[in-house]
Amino acid sequence: MSEIAWRILLFGACFGVLALLEAWRPRRHRRQTRAIRWRINAGLLLVDVAAQRLTLGAAAYLMAMHAESQGWGLLRLLEWPPGIAAVAGFVLLDLAIYFQHVLFHAVPLLWRIHRVHHTDLDLDLSSGFRFHPFEILLSLLYKVALVAALGVAPWTVLLFEATLSGAALFSHANLRLGRRLDRWLRLLLVTPDMHRVHHSVVPAETDSNFGFFLSIWDRLFGTYRDQPEAGHEHMVIGLSDYQAPEKLGLNGLLGLPFSATDGRRGRRR
Template structure:
């Protein structure tokens, strides 16, 4: 069973990514939420290029990734769930929820610590907001994130099935909630109690610091509400709000080479790190 899970894990993740990406890209064409001034041809080659680079890097540095570590932890009895002798179904559900909380806290950390924000701001420097933005992360951030995730998996003793489930869910919901798609307002108000919606997460990509430092959730929306980082709507409205950060407003910064160099350029003082200012 362990060998089967490891053998098929890349195919499961790739299949989920490709299918969800195609669905969201088609939805964006059919029912866009915002009119984009910078077209896909200008942005997508670099955003998708960073996906390919990050995927190869993770496979090189972490050959078995999180699922492999979960299998090792299970064979050796590491972590909280084996110590508590938790029932398998409870362990799977709890692991998915706790891994999501860990990702939320990590996201807050990458906004609050200057050196980490330098890495993470590449994600926010996209001048539009669509399905490819959900996978646009600097390679160093990806490696640090994987290291954190591995630590949480080992500490929990998370079942391998829950880790694979979480990876697929996180990938799918990240593409969903970064998509430039239109949902009926009433449906969005209900859905965002269950999962982070595009309108909810778009606020996080506002140029206004009080909005950038809100709505950190990628998958489950509860942490923002419980921990006081939830903002319902952008001050300027979804159609008029400005996406991005004050640095890197030149469209030339959307090229892959410039994206990779962004953590090492310019002054962090342009961004009030770790400070949340609620919209008036």
């Protein structure tokens, strides 16, 4: 089975399971109907997939294969045992994605692109693929450079990409885990409650909890926030300047990077 087929299969399985869990144990009441939001978010996903297929495609995996054949990368220079090198490569990629996320919030030009993701007025698993195609392509270029520099093995890249896709769905899910389970899981992993804080309309909360899969980076670098000030049921999701649903259609989101409005009213500069 090809790399693309594996990713589609795993993505579909994760989506189906999480959709059932969301229906069974929702965390919050919705502001918009699922049909409206899912149609918009699925539209972005299709544009993103088309952009990848027409440009870089499976570039990270192909770069991993090329780097392996050429002996490139830090991990190969260290000559660690394969298992240790695989774990190190996975963890380093996750750390790099954390820093990428921080940069997308800190650099104004990158924030213009990334804020498309933050304009969702509700949060559920479909938010996990609500990204502007510019962000998808920039992220892919970033990962290609990382894979070449680190020398991550091809199968580790496949595992990381699959984990990243599944974690994006899980961390955005409108899912009530229970306080005890959430507390234990977030010692290592990013849970839905932890990541929901990041989607708060409050700027200080928006600029926290940047992790995608491992939660340790936010704790280590001082960006961890335990709970939203207003509580999960009453917090406002989104950006203060983008709360009108009629302005958040597919065409509006694709054009959003060209708007000068920051969206995070009251954010410290």
